[in-house]
Amino acid sequence: MAAKIKLDEKRIHAKVVRQLEMWVKAMPPAKRKRAIVGIASEAGRTLSPEEILKQVRELTPLGIQFIENGIALDTVDGAQYLNPSARRERAKLS
Amino acid sequence: MASAKSKVRARPIIVVSTGQNKIAKVLNRYARSFVSSLSVKNGRSATHLGPPKSVSLRVQSELQKRSDASFFFFGHGLEPPAVGFVGHDSKPAVDRKTVGLLKGRYVGATCCYGNHLGKAAPVNGFSLFGYTDELLVPTSLEYVKLLEAAFLVGPDALAAGQSVARAADMAATEFRRVAQFLRQRNQKDDNVIARLILFNADKARAWSR
Numbered sequence: 129m130a131a132k133i134k135l136d137e138k139r140i141h142a143k144v145v146r147q148l149e150m151w152v153k154a155m156p157p158a159k160r161k162r163a164i165v166g167i168a169s170e171a172g173r174t175l176s177p178e179e180i181l182k183q184v185r186e187l188t189p190l191g192i193q194f195i196e197n198g199i200a201l202d203t204v205d206g207a208q209y210l211n212p213s214a215r216r217e218r219a220k221l222s
Numbered sequence: 223m224a225s226a227k228s229k230v231r232a233r234p235i236i237v238v239s240t241g242q243n244k245i246a247k248v249l250n251r252y253a254r255s256f257v258s259s260l261s262v263k264n265g266r267s268a269t270h271l272g273p274p275k276s277v278s279l280r281v282q283s284e285l286q287k288r289s290d291a292s293f294f295f296f297g298h299g300l301e302p303p304a305v306g307f308v309g310h311d312s313k314p315a316v317d318r319k320t321v322g323l324l325k326g327r328y329v330g331a332t333c334c335y336g337n338h339l340g341k342a343a344p345v346n347g348f349s350l351f352g353y354t355d356e357l358l359v360p361t362s363l364e365y366v367k368l369l370e371a372a373f374l375v376g377p378d379a380l381a382a383g384q385s386v387a388r389a390a391d392m393a394a395t396e397f398r399r400v401a402q403f404l405r406q407r408n409q410k411d412d413n414v415i416a417r418l419i420l421f422n423a424d425k426a427r428a429w430s431r
Binding site: 151164165169170171172174177193194197200202 | 246297333335356360401402405418420
């Protein structure tokens, strides 16, 4: 079961990275490096689409939270975030 | 006997916003909307120190002059281990040395690292609504407009006499609602902004004296 959960996490990570790669690729090159959000701290750091992709790819604390936020939104939405095989397993249980 | 709510309503209000970079300018825009809404909704006026007036010494002087005023800050928080707010001149407007200026006040902190300032609330006798660690601020105009209500619902609630806890709850709910809306609309950058904005929902907090 533990191995199964680990596999699902990897798949979710890979799926979010793929989605972000497609999102970044679809935008004009200049926009990829432009700030999409800023951080209200003294340093005034900003995050560009490429930086967000990097953080998710490298599973930094921000990247992990970004993935979890997507899961939370999908869950509230009533959508499934698990992979198809896990979905079938859940369907059998219910 | 006046209720606690009406006492808060009767308090004068000081609003400080800065504009030293793009992020601060977005927060300054929200501060200006907040000040306008105060007079429209409640017929109240606020003392607004915006850029370039919102330098550290001027902020401290205003706080000294009006010791009974609620205080709303829109800008940058000092990086830990420091605590407090950064003035338009990039100097500490409130820090460990001057945090006593917040005594007895209701404080709305639309900036990063509210949790570090929050730790000083019980000792220094103020109540704070703010955000733990890093507050994310949109930078493109479309999302700046779309998220204005989420950034202002907490300060609005506090100015209207709600508790800091209620202000934090309302801010968290509104950030979640907008994130859900963006998730469902799913245009352009909606999906990414929705995920980023949920960070703020989880970070809205209250610290009481």
